[in-house]
Amino acid sequence: MSSSDEAIIATWVVRLDCKCPSCNEQVNLLDDVDFWDDRKLALCEHGTNRSKGVDVTCPKCGHDFEVELEY
Numbered sequence: 828m829s830s831s832d833e834a835i836i837a838t839w840v841v842r843l844d845c846k847c848p849s850c851n852e853q854v855n856l857l858d859d860v861d862f863w864d865d866r867k868l869a870l871c872e873h874g875t876n877r878s879k880g881v882d883v884t885c886p887k888c889g890h891d892f893e894v895e896l897e898y
């Protein structure tokens with residue numbers, strides 16, 4: 828038994844990794860600060876129409892391309 832009543836916090840870490848076709852870097856698409864702007868997408872969504880052909884921007888080089896989301 829713990830002697831403290833303080834809750835231990837566990838933090839979800841969500842990443843959306845892919846290889847950019849332009850700069851060939853492995854990037855986390857969520858590093859693009861505009862990723863969630865006007866986007867209706869659930870966390871970890873995949874296999875749905877709106878998780879296919881998703882327009883993304885490479886956070887490293889700024890290249891725009893489309894991805895299909897998998898989990």
Ligand SMILES: [Zn+2]
Pocket residue numbers: 847848849850851852885886887888889890
């Ligand atoms: Zn890139």
